[in-house]
Amino acid sequence: MRKPSRRLVLAVLALGVVGFAFGVWVLLHPASIFVxxxxxxxxxxxxxxxxxxxxxxxxxxxxxxxxxxxxxxxxxxxxxxxxxxxxxxxxxxxxxxxxxxxxxxxxxxxxxxxxxxxxxxxxxxxxxxxxxxxxxxxxxxxxxxxxxxxxxxxxxxxxxxxxxxxTRNAPSHADRDAEDRATRLFGEGRFEDALRALSGVADKGPRMLRLEGWSLYRLRRLDEAQAAFSRALALAPDDQDARIGLAYCDLSQSRLPQAEAAFTALRRQHPDDVAVLEGLGSVYYRQARWPEAEAVLADALARNPGNGETRQMLDRVRRFMAPAPADA
Known part of the structure; x- marks a missing residue:
């Protein structure tokens, strides 16, 4: 059996040294294209x-x-x-x-x-x-x-x-009645009335602040909605719905980079949340990022087939993506 030549052995050793050095370099540069x-x-x-x-x-x-x-x-x-x-x-x-x-x-x-x-x-x-x-x-x-x-x-x-x-800030009976009334009015689309029902509550908890925020959002009073969602988060930092509300406020005020960052983080934590998917799809749509918009909107529509707005947006995205007809 022939032994490998000395030159081949040296070449293999050299490649090993180079490979090791390259691996160390990659590990020491965690933002390189390889990592x-x-x-x-x-x-x-x-x-x-x-x-x-x-x-x-x-x-x-x-x-x-x-x-x-x-x-x-x-x-x-x-x-x-x-x-x-x-x-x-x-x-x-x-x-x-x-x-x-x-x-x-x-x-x-x-x-x-x-x-x-x-x-x-x-x-x-x-x-x-x-x-x-x-x-x-x-x-x-x-x-x-x-x-x-x-x-x-x-x-x-x-x-x-x-x-x-x-537990420490459980609402009184009157405040619970106000919250229940506001929730019913919100469900009926009577957002001004929902806000009036909540106006008599002095110390609103996270749930009431979320309800206030979404009522203000529906009325397009976006700065006030953002303030309400922020107060809810200050009281309950893990409040997913308040974070979604803030992301939608950014989207509605055309702060697309901020909205994208917020929805992306929310999607990573809650990948099945339809409101998050619909919001991120809207961001991609407004940025004309058609392939990304199609993937997210299709996912959202599969989870919530009754959302006509999402369906229309997805149809428009697919028309934008369709190849132009060839000249006759």
Missing amino acids: QPWRAERAAAPVDGVLLGPYPVEADFVELKKRGVTTIISLLEPNVPYEKVLLEKERALAARHGMTVKNFPMGSILGQKFGNDYVKNSRAAAEAALAADGVAYIHCYLGLHRAGNVRRYLAEHARVETAVFE
Whole structure:
């Protein structure tokens, strides 16, 4: 049996070294084109004042500062060599932008956990974000598995806070009657009357504020609707319906980038919500992004076949996408 030539062995070794070096380079550049397709998008957490996402590269720090971030909650594991390098680089960038980095190591490779402190540090990271002055940004490498684990603790916190608030602020009998009357009037399309029914309630809870917001939205009093939805979220940070209301306010006021970001984040959290799909489809439609609009609107229509407006929009999208007839 012939032995491989020395030149072939050296070539294989050289290729191995180059491949290893390239792999290390990719890991140390988490925003490169080789990693970008797998990175999560930055999104709001279920509680106010907390953002979640992937490792922030230098360009991200400018945007984070604009959004009021003062604390970076890093879930990188310093015992992993490339994550140690990234953590040190992150600390230097944060110091330059006047931010603080807090590290709660959570070992994970492709979603597989390792290390003894994964669960403990997941909860500790959530608690540190809640206690931070200003906005906190929680991240791992891609913003998927470890950040998603911390997000579950934040969602649990938001549910507990909402339950406590509603228990301590249960409406009186008269306020419940007002809410029931307003709900009935809203269902009848009598939005002004619904608002009048709610006007006598001094301390509105999240449900009443949502009802007020949607009544104002139907009347196209969009700034007031936005304020009502925002107050609902301040009391119940995990209130999905209030977030949907704010996204529709952005859509109705042609703030399409903001509406797209909000609906995209909502869809990631609630992929089956028809109102979210219809809103995102409307955004794509108004941006003339026909293939994306068709996919989302078709999904929305399959879940809610009775929505004539969605059906008409989908028909128009498909006409726009149809190839022009060939000249005779």
